[in-house]
Amino acid sequence: MAHAADEAGRDQRPGGSPARMVLEPAEIRRALTRIAHEILERTSGAGDVVLLGIPTRGVPLAHRLAERLEQVEGHPVPAGSLDITMYRDDLRLRPARALGHTEVPTAGIDDKIVVLVDDVLYSGRTVRAALDALGDIGRPRAVQLAVLIDRGHRELPIRPDYVGKNLPTSQREIVRVLLTEVDGEDAVLLGTRQEGS
Amino acid sequence: MTGTWLIRGARLLGGDPADVLVRDGLVAEIGPGLDEPGAGRLDAGGLILLPGLVDLHTHLREPGREDAETVASGTAAAALGGFTTVHAMANTEPVADTAGVVEQVWRLGREAGRCDVQPVGAVTAGLEGSRLAELGAMADSAARVRVFSDDGRCVHDAVLMRRALEYVRAFGGVIAQHAQEPRLTAGAQVNEGEMSGRLGLTGWPAVAEEAIIARDCLLAAHVGSALHVCHVSTAGSVEIIRWAKSKGWQVTAEVTPHHLLLTEALASDYDPVFKVNPPLRTAEDAAALRAGLADGTIDCVATDHAPHPLEDKETEWEVAAFGMTGLETALRVVHEAVVEPGLLDWAGVADRMSARPAAIGRLSGHGRVAPGEPANLVLYDPAPREAVDPTAQASKSRNTPFAGLVLPGRVVATFLRGRPTVLDGKLAW
Amino acid sequence: MNRHLISAGDLSLADALLILDTADELASMAERPVKKLPTLRGRTVVNLFYEDSTRTRISFEAAAKRLSADVINFSAKGSSVAKGESLKDTALTLEAMGADAVVIRHGASGAPHRLAGWVQGSVVNAGDGAHEHPTQALLDAFTMRRRLGRLDGLRVTIVGDVLHSRVARSNVLLLSTLGAEVTLVAPPTLLPVAVGGWPCSVGYDLDAALPKADVVMMLRVQQERMNAAYFPTVREYSRRYGLDAARMALLPEHAIVMHPGPMNRGVEIAAEVADSVRSTIVEQVANGVSVRMAVLYLLLSGPAQQGGQR
Numbered sequence: 001m002a003h004a005a006d007e008a009g010r011d012q013r014p015g016g017s018p019a020r021m022v023l024e025p026a027e028i029r030r031a032l033t034r035i036a037h038e039i040l041e042r043t044s045g046a047g048d049v050v051l052l053g054i055p056t057r058g059v060p061l062a063h064r065l066a067e068r069l070e071q072v073e074g075h076p077v078p079a080g081s082l083d084i085t086m087y088r089d090d091l092r093l094r095p096a097r098a099l100g101h102t103e104v105p106t107a108g109i110d111d112k113i114v115v116l117v118d119d120v121l122y123s124g125r126t127v128r129a130a131l132d133a134l135g136d137i138g139r140p141r142a143v144q145l146a147v148l149i150d151r152g153h154r155e156l157p158i159r160p161d162y163v164g165k166n167l168p169t170s171q172r173e174i175v176r177v178l179l180t181e182v183d184g185e186d187a188v189l190l191g192t193r194q195e196g197s
Numbered sequence: 198m199t200g201t202w203l204i205r206g207a208r209l210l211g212g213d214p215a216d217v218l219v220r221d222g223l224v225a226e227i228g229p230g231l232d233e234p235g236a237g238r239l240d241a242g243g244l245i246l247l248p249g250l251v252d253l254h255t256h257l258r259e260p261g262r263e264d265a266e267t268v269a270s271g272t273a274a275a276a277l278g279g280f281t282t283v284h285a286m287a288n289t290e291p292v293a294d295t296a297g298v299v300e301q302v303w304r305l306g307r308e309a310g311r312c313d314v315q316p317v318g319a320v321t322a323g324l325e326g327s328r329l330a331e332l333g334a335m336a337d338s339a340a341r342v343r344v345f346s347d348d349g350r351c352v353h354d355a356v357l358m359r360r361a362l363e364y365v366r367a368f369g370g371v372i373a374q375h376a377q378e379p380r381l382t383a384g385a386q387v388n389e390g391e392m393s394g395r396l397g398l399t400g401w402p403a404v405a406e407e408a409i410i411a412r413d414c415l416l417a418a419h420v421g422s423a424l425h426v427c428h429v430s431t432a433g434s435v436e437i438i439r440w441a442k443s444k445g446w447q448v449t450a451e452v453t454p455h456h457l458l459l460t461e462a463l464a465s466d467y468d469p470v471f472k473v474n475p476p477l478r479t480a481e482d483a484a485a486l487r488a489g490l491a492d493g494t495i496d497c498v499a500t501d502h503a504p505h506p507l508e509d510k511e512t513e514w515e516v517a518a519f520g521m522t523g524l525e526t527a528l529r530v531v532h533e534a535v536v537e538p539g540l541l542d543w544a545g546v547a548d549r550m551s552a553r554p555a556a557i558g559r560l561s562g563h564g565r566v567a568p569g570e571p572a573n574l575v576l577y578d579p580a581p582r583e584a585v586d587p588t589a590q591a592s593k594s595r596n597t598p599f600a601g602l603v604l605p606g607r608v609v610a611t612f613l614r615g616r617p618t619v620l621d622g623k624l625a626w
Numbered sequence: 627m628n629r630h631l632i633s634a635g636d637l638s639l640a641d642a643l644l645i646l647d648t649a650d651e652l653a654s655m656a657e658r659p660v661k662k663l664p665t666l667r668g669r670t671v672v673n674l675f676y677e678d679s680t681r682t683r684i685s686f687e688a689a690a691k692r693l694s695a696d697v698i699n700f701s702a703k704g705s706s707v708a709k710g711e712s713l714k715d716t717a718l719t720l721e722a723m724g725a726d727a728v729v730i731r732h733g734a735s736g737a738p739h740r741l742a743g744w745v746q747g748s749v750v751n752a753g754d755g756a757h758e759h760p761t762q763a764l765l766d767a768f769t770m771r772r773r774l775g776r777l778d779g780l781r782v783t784i785v786g787d788v789l790h791s792r793v794a795r796s797n798v799l800l801l802s803t804l805g806a807e808v809t810l811v812a813p814p815t816l817l818p819v820a821v822g823g824w825p826c827s828v829g830y831d832l833d834a835a836l837p838k839a840d841v842v843m844m845l846r847v848q849q850e851r852m853n854a855a856y857f858p859t860v861r862e863y864s865r866r867y868g869l870d871a872a873r874m875a876l877l878p879e880h881a882i883v884m885h886p887g888p889m890n891r892g893v894e895i896a897a898e899v900a901d902s903v904r905s906t907i908v909e910q911v912a913n914g915v916s917v918r919m920a921v922l923y924l925l926l927s928g929p930a931q932q933g934g935q936r
Contacts, residue, residue, distance in 0.1 A: 083651065087663070091927040091928070092928065092929060094927075094928060095928040095929075096923060096925075096927040096928055097927075098644055098648065099647070099651040099652075102651060135660075136658060136659075136660035136663070137658055137659075138659070389819055390820050393818065393820075396736065397735040397754070397758065397792060397795060398735050398736070398757075400818075402819075466736075467736025467737075467739040468740075511712070511714050512714070513713055513732065514734065514736045514740075515734040515735065515736075
């Protein structure tokens with residue numbers, strides 16, 4: 001997705017407000033590598049770890065983490081996806097959404113350390129829904145949370161275990177994560193919400 | 198009400214304005230610049246003057262279904278629609294198959310006094326289609342029945358139809374057939390065609406009407422009798438009637454306002470207000486009916502006014518009653534369907550809605566506006582355009598398919614033998 | 627999506643695919659220990675079944691319950707309905723009870739249309755007279771896609787009493803929206819007069835149609851139709867239009883055999899065909915629950931509708 005950038009490094013997206021890149025591809029790479037190492041440390045080698053990405057962009061992130069974990073430790077770490085649409089607490093407020101794909105690795109999650117992976121942590125409601133979804137699938141030994149960006153403004157008592165970058169934002173700002181697998185490029189952009197958008 | 202009325206500046210049969218003097222129940226004089234001291238004055242500038250309309254096909258429901266309509270409410274509706282005579286069909290409870298019942302209906306009409314009620318006698322006893330009713334007794338009764346019909350049902354037995362056609366010649370009667378082959382239409386709900394297939398409803402094929410009409414025209418010709426065909430609804434029927442008339446046979450036919458204007462597409466939402474027998478048909482059929490009325494193949498417009506209470510119409514389609522009201526909207530619908538597009542002029546409307554139905558009904562005193570004739574008149578304002586409001590109607594029932602539809606025109610006044618039954622669009626008493 | 631699901635013809639291609647894709651995701655739920663999602667918690671789904679149909683009613687009930695909705699069953703027998711209460715009055719009662727969705731099966735075509743005018747909630751047509759059965763068509767399409775991997779360009783042959791079949795109507799509409807090629811095979815008496823205007827082809831010869839069919843769907847034929855002269859005898863019908871083992875051998879190797887149920891074994895379908903590996907009859911039932919869950923989810927999430935407009 002080619003786009004024009006003006007001299008200040010602001011990206012002009014069609015139809016959007018001027019967005020500023022706050023994380024470049026190399027920085028994203030390094031953040032994920034660091035998170036992978038942190039996971040290995042805290043889980044003593046990720047032997048019982050199952051990575052579950054929350055669609056859409058949590059899923060490629062989960063797979064990238066799984067790759068890095070395998071590179072370092074030499075054994076594959078199961079990675080899958082967990083769609084939480086049916087567990088959202090705001091279903092009555094918006095029209096019905098299409099479901100994302102759920103794929104739980106064959107080993108299951110019982111007695112495992114599930115690391116939920118998402119691109120942006122904001123209010124925490126998505127993660128709350130994910131915890132409910134997990135509860136209907138099995139009983140993990142522990143659940144941890146890895147996010148690429150923590151933008152603050154939590155509405156629930158949820159905290160991440162692994163964070164790529166802490167990004168303080170105002171509620172009027174939008175954080176957009178782009179990943180090659182989905183968007184053709186890697187970037188994290190920060191822009192201002194349009195009036196009425 | 199004074200017996201003398203001066204109607205000023207009315208367009209007689211849609212022609213140039215003239216004054217009409219009504220006195221002692223008759224049209225006394227027609228001409229420009231008339232005056233009559235002491236007469237009631239009606240300024241009819243811009244209004245069309247027609248002879249009082251004659252409906253050959255109305256269901257007044259009394260006796261038996263007074264929840265839907267009574268002679269009183271039905272004739273009030275008729276007057277508001279510009280009618281001065283309605284023929285009350287025989288499918289009441291009890292059926293009008295004896296002198297007693299027809300005389301009762303006739304008297305109720307006279308007592309209500311808003312519109313002449315000419316009872317129609319049943320052809321077969323109880324409408325059961327197995328033996329003739331006492332047609333002679335009904336003809337000789339005070340009601341002087343001349344039109345006989347099993348309407349609602351078809352006289353499908355060929356022998357019985359032949360006998361009926363022959364028998365009524367003795368007193369100048371006419372058999373009015375509701376053409377519907379019963380076996381081909383068992384359980385039928387809508388026109389058989391695109392809609393019935395799509396809606397999953399049993400179809401009412403056009404051939405079930407056309408086959409009976411063809412048979413009855415041939416029978417009437419064979420025995421030398423008069424046949425009247427009720428509510429013609431298909432293009433094929435129009436062609437058959439045109440052919441029969443070309444042979445010089447005594448065949449007359451009527452069409453309803455709703456068949457002139459509406460089509461089967463309206464059934465797509467399963468709203469039973471559009472359920473009627475015979476059903477609404479295709480656009481091609483409606484166009485053929487309009488053309489047939491314009492060229493006189495179809496002799497007249499008859500409303501088939503069929504009132505039904507809410508609980509018989511606010512249901513699933515299959516369970517709902519067949520029928521639509523029509524007295525109060527008839528003239529406006531005819532205006533919209535054939536006058537506006539230039540198919541028929543107002544003189545033609547007078548012919549199709551008054552003169553010819555009066556002739557078919559063997560009525561005297563209706564159908565003409567001329568000095569010396571009884572003053573049965575209707576004054577109609579062609580200018581306004583307004584939506585039809587069922588709650589503002591005099592009929593007890595609300596099942597009009599025109600609800601909410603914007604139609605032209607307004608009946609302003611109706612006179613029955615010189616006495617106004619409707620003034621300024623409202624019942625005169 | 628529309629507020630109601632009354633006709634398969636109301637679904638655009640995008641709507642139909644959304645339902646099928648959603649059902650795909652929900653189908654995997656059936657393997658979980660906890661077969662319940664909290665999605666429709668607090669919503670009330672009423673099953674209004676005027677016709678006896680345990681199978682369909684249970685399917686909708688299971689679908690609603692797996693989404694944590696409350697389910698209320700009205701069946702025609704022994705209720706006020708049996709005592710002659712009108713559809714309108716029943717509708718008003720349901721309104722008063724606060725039904726978010728009414729699933730209605732009724733013997734009269736068009737009953738769901740009428741109901742939709744009297745209730746605020748969503749109306750789901752579970753079969754109305756000879757008109758439509760949209761969730762059946764959806765589960766049929768879902769089954770085809772699962773078994774054969776696609777719908778676009780799929781050749782589907784539907785055999786039997788099309789004239790009186792709501793399943794046939796819904797399937798023709800939905801499959802043509804989804805890009806499949808539909809052929810109807812039946813004796814001329816059992817095809818609607820205007821079927822030429824439908825988005826499908828028509829044939830009278832079953833043997834000619836089978837080698838070109840990826841899917842054969844057999845419709846149930848009622849014996850009573852013989853009495854109204856739609857066909858001379860059940861034996862002749864079966865001989866000309868029944869799917870027996872010999873005919874099944876004419877099908878391409880990958881082809882599947884479907885039937886909406888209940889079957890007249892030996893009339894339109896032979897026992898060995900119904901029980902063969904090509905037959906999807908059993909999995910159609912399971913797929914029915916997933917598809918109905920998808921429909922209820924897509925109709926009922928979102929803000930409650932204001933006013934009675936459709």
